Amino acid sequence: MxxxxxxxxxxxxxxxxxxxxxxxxxxxxxxxxxxxxxxxxxxxxxxxxxxxxxxxxxxxxxxxxxxxxxxxxxxxxxxxxxxxxxxxxxxxxxxxxxxxxxxxxxxxxxxxxxxxxDPGALRIEGEGFVGWLRRPAGVERPAVVVVVPGLNSGKESSTRSTTRCCGAGSRRSRSTGRGRARWSAPRRRPNTTPWSAAPSTRWRHTPTSTRRRVSA
The missing domain is CATH 1.20.1440.110 (acylaminoacyl peptidase)
Structure with a gap:
């Protein structure tokens, strides 16, 4: 073999x-x-x-x-x-x-x-990820849902589920992170951003106008 x-x-x-x-x-x-x-x-x-x-x-x-x-x-x-x-x-x-x-x-x-x-969809890109932020129409202060795909997946795979989030009145942000070809190719070096850091990293790159503190 x-x-x-x-x-x-x-x-x-x-x-x-x-x-x-x-x-x-x-x-x-x-x-x-x-x-x-x-x-x-x-x-x-x-x-x-x-x-x-x-x-x-x-x-x-x-x-x-x-x-x-x-x-x-x-x-x-x-x-x-x-x-x-x-x-x-x-x-x-x-x-x-x-x-x-x-x-x-x-x-x-x-x-x-x-x-x-969805012309209001906003592209967000930072160290170790690239993704989209979509906002529901007619909701002034929606909750925020951050979707981080698995190791061998990307933002395109979660369109259906995240569209339902928008339909329920939530802002939805989905991303492509480490290991995905879209991100690793232009860099020509391994992406070492840990998965545990993805949500906080994504949040820092979210426009201030879209942030909202969400309590359980």
Whole structure:
């Protein structure tokens, strides 16, 4: 097994597909589309390019909608593109540059989605993280919910749950932290920010006008 990868193991593909099913659905992918795309994979090496291709198709769709003046449909398509690009990075693919490109595409697609669907969304970036702050409409002093994804996840994966937070009248801030390709690539060095420091670091970079003391 010297020099080989788990990607080369005979049963790696079906196990990876099944193991990530609930994760991609939670991130917002259509389960039937996930079945269709993964059914066509010849090996795990094809995961990243296949998911990037679907993301790119949604991005093209979004641009057509935008050109036709259909802002909501364009925003939804951009959001779908972001989710597929993001899920492409789940696999520790040996082509790191391609993983970084997919993460960057996810970040950019979500930015365009928010520009159309939630123009008040505010991008926040600091040492060790990058994220979005969204504020519910018509709520003067909402509670603040900070969402810090797990070790192998990012801000694009929590859009559905955090949208529900906004619907319930909470400000929601979600981030991408250490270990994610979107953040590690431009830095070209390991991100050593501890996860325990993420909420306080994020809070320091939140505009003063949005802060509110929340008591239990």
């Amino acid at each position: 010297t020099g080989s990868s788990f990607l080369d193991l005979p049963d790696a593909l079906p196990q990876f597909v099944e193991g990530n099913r609930s994760r991609v659905i939670a991130a917002g992918l259509d389960p039937y589309e996930y079945e269709r795309v993964t059914a066509g994979l010849a090996s795990l090496y094809a995961w990243l390019p296949a998911f990037r291709a679907v993301g790119a198709e949604y991005r093209r769709t979004a641009r057509r909608y935008a050109a036709g003046g259909h802002g909501v449909s364009a925003g939804e398509a951009y959001r779908s593109a972001a989710r597929w690009f993001h899920c492409a990075t789940f696999l520790p693919h040996p082509d790191h540059a391609a993983t970084v490109a997919a993460a960057g595409a996810a970040d950019d697609a979500m930015r365009q989605a928010f520009a159309l669907l």
